[in-house]
Amino acid sequence: xxxxxxxILAGLATGAIYALAAIGFTLxxxxxxxxxxxxxxxxMLPAILVLMAVKFLNAPLPVAxxxxxxxxxxxxxxxxxxxxxxxxxxxxxxxxxxATMALSILMKEGxxxxxxxxxxxxxxxxxxxxxxLFGATLSLRDIAIFLVAVVAILALQFFVxxxxxxxxxxxxxxxxxxxxxxxxxxxxxxxxxxxxxAGLAVLASFLISPVYLAKFSNGEVIGTAAFIAAxxxxxxxxxxxxxxxxxxGLVDNLAAAYVSSAYRAAVxxxxxxxxxxFKPEGLxxxxxxxxx
Amino acid sequence: xxxxxxxxxVTPPATVLKVEGLKKHFGGIKAVDGVSFHVNExxxxxxxxxxxxxxxxxxxxILGQLQPTEGAVELDGEAITGLFPAELNRRGVSxxxxxxxxxxxxxxxxxxxxxxxxxxxxxxxxxxxPKDAGLSAEAEKMIGFFNLGHLAETKAGGxxxxxxxxxxxxxxxxxxxxxxxxxxxAGGVNLTMLASLKDRLEAINREQGATFVVIEHNMDxxxxxxxxxxxxxxxxxxxxxxxxxxxxxxxxxxxxxxH
Amino acid sequence: xxxxxxxxxxxxxxxxxLIGAAILWFAPAGLKSYGLYVISxxxxxSIAAMGLNLTLGYAGLKSLAQAAFLxxxxxxxxxxxxxxxxxxxxxxxxxxxxxxxxxxxxxxVVLGFPALRVKFHYLAFVTLAxxxxxxxxxxxxxxxxxxxxxxxxxxxxxxFGAKLNNDLAFFRFVLIVSVLLxxxxxxxxxxxxGRAFQALRENPLRAxxxxxxxxxxxxxxxxxxxxxxxxxxxxxAPLVEFIDPAPFAVSASFVLLLTVVVGGxxxxxxxxxxxxxxxxxxxxxxxxxxxxxLVYAAMVLILLLISPQGIIGIVEKFRERRRQKDAQDQRDxxxxxxxA
Numbered sequence: 047x048x049x050x051x052x053x054i055l056a057g058l059a060t061g062a063i064y065a066l067a068a069i070g071f072t073l074x075x076x077x078x079x080x081x082x083x084x085x086x087x088x089x090m091l092p093a094i095l096v097l098m099a100v101k102f103l104n105a106p107l108p109v110a111x112x113x114x115x116x117x118x119x120x121x122x123x124x125x126x127x128x129x130x131x132x133x134x135x136x137x138x139x140x141x142x143x144x145a146t147m148a149l150s151i152l153m154k155e156g157x158x159x160x161x162x163x164x165x166x167x168x169x170x171x172x173x174x175x176x177x178x179l180f181g182a183t184l185s186l187r188d189i190a191i192f193l194v195a196v197v198a199i200l201a202l203q204f205f206v207x208x209x210x211x212x213x214x215x216x217x218x219x220x221x222x223x224x225x226x227x228x229x230x231x232x233x234x235x236x237x238x239x240x241x242x243x244a245g246l247a248v249l250a251s252f253l254i255s256p257v258y259l260a261k262f263s264n265g266e267v268i269g270t271a272a273f274i275a276a277x278x279x280x281x282x283x284x285x286x287x288x289x290x291x292x293x294x295g296l297v298d299n300l301a302a303a304y305v306s307s308a309y310r311a312a313v314x315x316x317x318x319x320x321x322x323x324f325k326p327e328g329l330x331x332x333x334x335x336x337x338x
Numbered sequence: 339x340x341x342x343x344x345x346x347x348v349t350p351p352a353t354v355l356k357v358e359g360l361k362k363h364f365g366g367i368k369a370v371d372g373v374s375f376h377v378n379e380x381x382x383x384x385x386x387x388x389x390x391x392x393x394x395x396x397x398x399x400i401l402g403q404l405q406p407t408e409g410a411v412e413l414d415g416e417a418i419t420g421l422f423p424a425e426l427n428r429r430g431v432s433x434x435x436x437x438x439x440x441x442x443x444x445x446x447x448x449x450x451x452x453x454x455x456x457x458x459x460x461x462x463x464x465x466x467x468p469k470d471a472g473l474s475a476e477a478e479k480m481i482g483f484f485n486l487g488h489l490a491e492t493k494a495g496g497x498x499x500x501x502x503x504x505x506x507x508x509x510x511x512x513x514x515x516x517x518x519x520x521x522x523x524a525g526g527v528n529l530t531m532l533a534s535l536k537d538r539l540e541a542i543n544r545e546q547g548a549t550f551v552v553i554e555h556n557m558d559x560x561x562x563x564x565x566x567x568x569x570x571x572x573x574x575x576x577x578x579x580x581x582x583x584x585x586x587x588x589x590x591x592x593x594x595x596x597h
Numbered sequence: 598x599x600x601x602x603x604x605x606x607x608x609x610x611x612x613x614x615l616i617g618a619a620i621l622w623f624a625p626a627g628l629k630s631y632g633l634y635v636i637s638x639x640x641x642x643s644i645a646a647m648g649l650n651l652t653l654g655y656a657g658l659k660s661l662a663q664a665a666f667l668x669x670x671x672x673x674x675x676x677x678x679x680x681x682x683x684x685x686x687x688x689x690x691x692x693x694x695x696x697x698x699x700x701x702x703x704x705x706v707v708l709g710f711p712a713l714r715v716k717f718h719y720l721a722f723v724t725l726a727x728x729x730x731x732x733x734x735x736x737x738x739x740x741x742x743x744x745x746x747x748x749x750x751x752x753x754x755x756x757f758g759a760k761l762n763n764d765l766a767f768f769r770f771v772l773i774v775s776v777l778l779x780x781x782x783x784x785x786x787x788x789x790x791g792r793a794f795q796a797l798r799e800n801p802l803r804a805x806x807x808x809x810x811x812x813x814x815x816x817x818x819x820x821x822x823x824x825x826x827x828x829x830x831x832x833x834a835p836l837v838e839f840i841d842p843a844p845f846a847v848s849a850s851f852v853l854l855l856t857v858v859v860g861g862x863x864x865x866x867x868x869x870x871x872x873x874x875x876x877x878x879x880x881x882x883x884x885x886x887x888x889x890x891l892v893y894a895a896m897v898l899i900l901l902l903i904s905p906q907g908i909i910g911i912v913e914k915f916r917e918r919r920r921q922k923d924a925q926d927q928r929d930x931x932x933x934x935x936x937a
Contacts, residue, residue: 083851130902137905140659144858145901147851151894159888266848270725277722308737315726322719323711401806427808439803441796452796455789456808464789471789513808 051182053299059188061295062195063089066250067272068279068287069199070243076219076282077239080131081143084150086269087157088247090262092118093168093255094157101161107169115248123244127237150265157262168255191253198249199288202242206284215239271298274318280328289330293317351378352414354517354549355400360409362395369395371573372409377517382543382550384564384581386557388594392573393553394436397521401433402426413517428457430516434506434523436553442495446486446505449494450477454512476512484508484538500531507535511542517549524556532556536563561585569593610865611783617869618776622769630764634836635880637768640775641832642876646856646868647782648825653854654862655786656818657798658712662724663853665731666823668845669704670697670830672735675748675840682752690754694831701827702820709819713812728847735842747841751834771832778828785821786865794818798863859897861909870908874900 071085082088095114099105105113130149134142172190176183206212218225218235226232250268258264271294279290294314301313321328355377362370370392377383385393399406402423411419418426427433441449455464455471464471481490484504489497494505503523510518523539524532536559542548554560560567561581569577569584571593577584584590625633649663674693682689704727711723735742742748753761754770761767785791793814796804805811834840843849852875860871875893882889904910 130898133902134905140862141858141901141905144855145898147855148894148897148901151890152898155888155891155894159891273722277719309733312726312730312733315729319711319723319726322723326719423802423805424808424810427806433806435803435806439800439806441799441803443799444792444795448792451789452792452804452809453807455792456810458789461813464793465785467788469787469789509807 048180048182049303051180052184053303054296055179055182055184055192056188057296057299058292059191059195059295060299061275061292062192062199063250063254063291064268064271064275064295065199065288065291066195066246066253067268068275068291069202069284070246071272071276072281072284072287073219073239074243075276077215077222077236078127078131078135079139079142080135081139081146082243083143083146083269084153084265085247085272086265086267087150087153088122088244088265089250089254089268089272090260090265091122091153091157092248092251093260094161094166094262096252097166097168097260098161111252118248119241119244122247123241124237126244127240131240150269154262154265161262163262165259165261168252168260170256171252187257191257194249194253198246202246203284211235211238271295271314274314277318278321278329280331283328283330286328286330290328293329351380353377354379354381354414355551356412356415357396357400358410358412360396360399360411361407362392362399362404363407368573370399370406373570373573373575375568375575375578377549377551379549380543380547381566382539382552382564384552384554384560384567385570386554386560386567387570387576391570393570394521396570397519397553401431401519424456427513430513431519432510432513432515432517433519434510434521436521436525438499438502438506440494440497440502440505440509443493445491445493446481446497447474447477447490449505449509450480450512453509457513473512480508480512483542485534500527500535503527503531504535504538507539511546511548515548517551520550520552520554522554523552524554524559532559539563611780613866614776614779614783618772621772625765625768633764633768635877637771637832637836639872639877640771641829641836642853642856643869643872644775644778644832645826645829646853646860646872647779648822648829649853650822650857650860650862650864650868651782651786651794651825652818652822653857654864654867655791655794655798656815656822658709658815658819658822659721660724660819660822661721661847661850661854662708662728662731663823663826664845664847664849665728666701666704666826667830667833667849667853668731668735668840668842669701670827671834671840671845672742672748672830673697673700673827674831674834675751676741678752678754678835679748679750686752686755686760687758690756690831690835693834694828697827697831698824701830702824705820705823706816708823709816712815712819725847725850728850732842732846735845742842745841747839748834749839751838751840753835753838767836771836774828774832778825782825783865790814790817795863855897859900859907861907864907864909867907867909874908 067085067089070088071082074080074082092114095118096107096110099110099113100107103110103113130145131142134145170187172186175186177186177189178184206216214225214230215235215238217228217230218232219239222232225235254264254268272291275290275294276287277290278293279286279288294317297314297317301310305313353376357376358374360370360373361368373392373396385396387393395404398404400411402421402425405420409419410417413429413431418429418431421429441452444452451470451473454473454476458464458471458473459467470477481487484507486501486504486508489501494502497505507520507523510520523535527535539550540563543550552560552564561584564581567579567581567584568575569587569590576593577587577590579587621636625636628636645663645667648666649660652658652660673696674690677683677693677696678689684692708724708727712720736745738744753767755761756770759766761770786794793804793809796807796809797811797814797818801811856871856875857868858871859874860869861867878896879889879893882892885892900908904914906913
């Protein structure tokens with residue numbers, strides 16, 4: 047039982063990180079119909095950039111963090127939208143999706159060749175240590191991850207539903223044409239979602255890298271998990287991505303403990319297939335009326 | 339040319355399509371609320387009504403795009419209620435769409451052959467047989483009939499709007515259908531093209547005895563093309579009659595012009 | 598999006614297959630075995646890409662599992678032909694070829710069913726799940742697949758009593774099979790089936806209203822496309838002579854998808870160009886050392902930014918510009934005549 051509670055709590059911590067990546071993925075999909083196959087690499091890269099700044103520029107850690115964050119937001123928020131998504135969007139979903147696939151290879155190989163093929167230590171932002179709760183042993187790190195991610199998501203939710211800009215952003219996501227007619231600066235709102243996506247990726251990167259180490263191939267696992275979370279939750283919903291993230295995190299951790307390690311990777315995918323077959327609109331998605 | 343010049347048959351005409359007590363409710367909204375009518379062989383039946391009267395929903399129920407809540411649809415005395423569009427088409431029900439629906443990357447000829455090929459032979463013969471499925475002559479005839487001769491090798495996406503409407507209509511006749519349902523064929527078509535479309539529809543009705551049901555907003559078009567007209571309002575049939583009778587019906591005038 | 602109708606230029610495609618085959622038959626006379634290996638590899642991956650092009654480019658169904666089908670074919674072939682062969686040396690490879698095609702065809706049918714229920718990108722994720730599962734099976738079921746060590750010493754086929762040990766002979770054998778499969782694909786795409794597949798991609802609702810049986814054609818497109826992956830696998834195993842799970846991983850399916858799009862999806866010759874880009878270019882880029890994937894990905898990105906319709910899209914753009922220029926010249930000429 048203790049082990050079970052421990053697994054659940056660890057699962058929620060992992061899930062919170064998946065949720066961060068899945069929310070960004072969903073936001074970008076909503077506003078610009080971009081299926082970002084590089085989403086996992088988006089989470090992988092910021093930590094690597096920090097380590098590169100420390101290694102090559104001899105920057106102190108806080109400076110390196112700021113530098114990496116700024117650079118990442120610029121290149122993978124603004125640059126990604128302006129130089130990749132905008133020119134390709136008019137040619138349909140597929141060429142753009144393929145382009146993001148190529149981008150994911152580029153980022154992965156770039157991190158490998160430009161920095162290191164080995165997993166690197168990434169400094170933890172919270173001290174090591176454990177607390178005991180309901181007889182289970184919890185690492186402080188897991189708790190911190192969970193809290194930071196949840197606060198970030200709540201802040202985002204507050205921004206989207208309670209602020210003027212946030213509501214304009216949501217209107218743009220739901221119906222760009224109508225939003226434009228209403229005088230909402232849709233272009234700026236779309237750019238904002240890309241910036242938020244990049245920001246969430248940075249946060250997820252800094253949270254997960256102390257646990258799993260910073261490695262060029264980290265994106266594969268995180269990217270797949272984010273996809274699954276987004277679809278399981280309901281592709282068009284930020285709320286869905288949140289719930290989906292936690293579910294995938296839990297399933298992942300429970301599978302690691304109770305399913306043979308050989309087939310552990312297949313368990314979340316099985317969940318995905320079941321959802322697609324039996325509730326394709328996602329657990330929180332609403333069914334669209336069949337229209338002619 | 340006038341349709342009424344067709345000699346009236348001595349025996350009463352066979353019923354091609356029969357709709358009996360058809361209802362389609364979306365939650366509390368009764369889009370179609372108990373509609374019954376029939377279509378005789380060789381007839382051009384018009385269905386008109388103000389926006390939101392349920393005529394498009396009625397069409398979609400007959401054509402298998404929507405499942406009716408209640409009621410029955412018969413084709414030549416056989417129940418076809420709720421059959422899928424592809425199956426209906428194989429049984430001889432063709433349709434055109436309100437919004438343009440041709441295949442833009444296929445040529446005009448390819449569009450026409452596609453419209454007829456699934457009615458020829460088996461799956462296997464469509465793989466191993468001739469690439470035109472034996473339909474080149476028929477397609478050629480249709481191209482000539484709809485005055486698309488100079489455009490046969492042009493991709494449909496490159497045609498003008500009116501030309502695409504003509505092609506759309508031509509495709510509906512490729513399989514030698516028993517019944518053709520035309521969904522707002524005149525929408526967005528300029529007057530010259532409209533006259534030519536009407537002329538072609540009349541000719542095909544006269545020469546092949548094809549049976550049509552037409553949904554249309556353009557009153558002049560319906561009144562001059564159709565032999566009989568049904569007026570719908572609020573999901574129900576308000577009136578049925580010849581164009582002249584409909585024009586004189588006070589209930590219809592009220593439904594259109596309001597109080 | 599302007600995509601040339603496959604039907605208007607189909608005979609140019611046939612001519613290209615036949616002329617290309619003739620050139621390839623005689624060309625490699627001077628090549629060493631490494632060169633022959635690279636061209637053979639290109640042909641094999643072209644077949645796999647051709648299958649995916651049917652599924653994706655013509656029928657518009659997104660599959661992320663083509664490398665898994667390649668793997669099923671390769672493992673089936675390895676199992677049937679290794680250690681003297683199940684049906685004796687002579688019949689083992691033909692048997693393996695048939696079994697590879699049949700297995701992947703059936704897997705394609707099963708996997709195609711979700712395509713009937715779910716829309717657009719969801720199908721991609723179902724196939725992704727399948728690809729992951731197959732990779733795990735290749736890696737974990739040691740008793741069957743040899744696990745991470747895989748199979749080595751997969752024999753070259755024996756045909757008409759002659760073992761194709763000679764690299765040139767085996768290359769020509771691969772060429773013959775590739776040409777036959779290309780011709781079969783060419784025939785199918787110009788038949789009414791090809792038209793129906795294209796209709797499926799462009800407007801399924803309208804296609805159904807014309808009597809096109811969406812279920813049959815969707816499953817066929819998926820199954821035949823997958824079978825080409827399996828058949829390519831039956832050539833892959835004896836070509837490489839050693840197989841392990843790595844080349845059939847999910848990322849390999851991604852690269853096959855890139856290959857089809859980079860070549861030009863929905864164009865008959867697209868897969869051959871794409872495969873040259875994805876599988877021959879890396880050999881050329883060997884001088885870059887470990888950087889070749891980086892260079893490759895960058896080139897894909899730049900290419901797609903220039904031409905989302907892939908390499909053939911560039912050719913088409915030039916043709917279109919040429920046509921417009923010719924038309925303009927004609928107009929100018931007639932204007933000049935009127936003015937005179």
